Amino acid sequence: MSDIPEADRSGEAPHPRETTQLFGQSAAEAEFLDAWNTGRLHHGWLLTGANGVGKATLAWRIARFLLTDPPAQADTLDAPPGHAALPRIRALSEPSLMLIRRPWDEKAKKLKTQITVDEVRRLGSFFGLSAGGRRVVIVDPADELNPSAANAILKLLEEPPAKATLLLISHRPARLLPTIRSRCRVLRLAPLEPDALEAAVVQAGGHPAAANPLAEGSVGAALELADGGADTYEALVNLLSKPQMDRARARAMADACAGKAGAARLDATVTAIARLLHRAARTGLLGPPPDAPDAEVRTLTRLAPHDAAARVWARLAQDIGDRVAHARAVNVDPAAIVWDALARIDAQARQI
Structure with missing residues (x-):
C-alpha cells in the first residue's frame, strides 16, 4: 500500500x-x-x-x-x-x-x-x-x-x-x-501573508525563495510554481500576448501533455490556464497585479481592458474548469483537453 x-x-x-x-x-x-x-x-x-x-x-x-x-x-x-x-x-x-x-x-x-x-x-x-x-x-x-x-x-x-x-x-x-x-x-481561510507563506513553504520542504508573489498566498501554488509551474505560466502568457494566438505553438503546448509522460505537464498547463483566467478577470476589475512583470501586464491588459471583460473571463474560467474536469473523468486525450481550452480562450480574446 x-x-x-x-x-x-x-x-x-x-x-x-x-x-x-x-x-x-x-x-x-x-x-x-x-x-x-x-x-x-x-x-x-x-x-x-x-x-x-x-x-x-x-x-x-x-x-x-x-x-x-x-x-x-x-x-x-x-x-x-x-x-x-x-x-x-x-x-x-x-x-x-x-x-x-x-x-x-x-x-x-x-x-x-x-x-x-x-x-x-x-x-x-x-x-x-x-x-x-x-x-x-x-x-x-x-x-x-x-x-x-x-x-x-x-x-x-x-x-x-x-x-x-x-x-x-x-x-x-x-x-x-x-x-x-x-x-x-x-x-x-484567507490567502497567506508573505511572512506566513514563506514559513509554510519552508515547513513543506520548499526553499524560502519559492514564496512567489504569483502564488497569491497559497503554499500549494508556491511549490507548484517552483517545480516548473512558473515556466509553464510564462509560456502561456507569451502565447496569448498577440492579437492572434500562434496555433502551431499552441498545438505544441497541447501535444506536450499527451500520454503518461505528459501527465505532470498536463497538470501544470491546466493550472496555468486557470491562473491566467483568474488574473485576467481580476485585471478587468482592479487593474493588473502590482507585482506582475511587464510582459504579463501587457497580456492581461490586452485580454481584460474593462470590467465587462472581467465577467467574460470569470465565466469562461468556470466553464473551462468544468469541461476539463469532465474530460479527465472520461479519459479524453490530454492534448485535446488543452487544445480545446486554448482555442476557446483565443476565440474569446478576439471578441473583446
Whole structure:
C-alpha cells in the first residue's frame, strides 16, 4: 500500500496529517475554538479558501484536537504531546477517524477521478463500530464527490450521528450542492501573508525563495510554481500576448501533455490556464497585479481592458474548469483537453 499515491497529498510535500503547525490562519482557528468553548460545536464544517492555504492542515489539527480528550475550555488546537491517539491518527488507524478521498482503482492502476459513493458508504460500518465516542470524518476535497457520493454525504449531514463531526474541505464551494453548504458552518481561510507563506513553504520542504508573489498566498501554488509551474505560466502568457494566438505553438503546448509522460505537464498547463483566467478577470476589475512583470501586464491588459471583460473571463474560467474536469473523468486525450481550452480562450480574446 505504501506505493499507492495519496489523492489528498500535494506533490512531494508532507501530508497535511503530518504537518503540525498551521501558519496565518489564526482567525479560523479562533472561530472553531469559540464554537467549542461555548458548547456550540456544529456537526458539519465546510473549510473553504484557495487551494494550498492550509484547509487540510486545519482539518487535521481539528481532528487531533477532538480525538485527544480536549478540555471543556481550550485556548489552542494543539493536541497534548504523547497522547495515545496521535500515532494512530498519523497512521490512519485511529478507529474514531475516517478519511474520505479519491480511491485507488486497482484495475486501472491509478487514482479514480472522483470520490465514489462506495467510499462514503464505508461510513455506515464506521459509525456502527465506533458508536459511543466522538467521531471525526474528513472529506478531502468535497469538490470531488460524485453526485451519488454527494447525496450520501448530504443524508449524513441531515441525520448526523451523535458526537460526529464532519470536516468538508472545499476549494470551490459554489460547486457543491446548496443543501450541503446550508447544513455546514463555514470556516473561510484567507490567502497567506508573505511572512506566513514563506514559513509554510519552508515547513513543506520548499526553499524560502519559492514564496512567489504569483502564488497569491497559497503554499500549494508556491511549490507548484517552483517545480516548473512558473515556466509553464510564462509560456502561456507569451502565447496569448498577440492579437492572434500562434496555433502551431499552441498545438505544441497541447501535444506536450499527451500520454503518461505528459501527465505532470498536463497538470501544470491546466493550472496555468486557470491562473491566467483568474488574473485576467481580476485585471478587468482592479487593474493588473502590482507585482506582475511587464510582459504579463501587457497580456492581461490586452485580454481584460474593462470590467465587462472581467465577467467574460470569470465565466469562461468556470466553464473551462468544468469541461476539463469532465474530460479527465472520461479519459479524453490530454492534448485535446488543452487544445480545446486554448482555442476557446483565443476565440474569446478576439471578441473583446
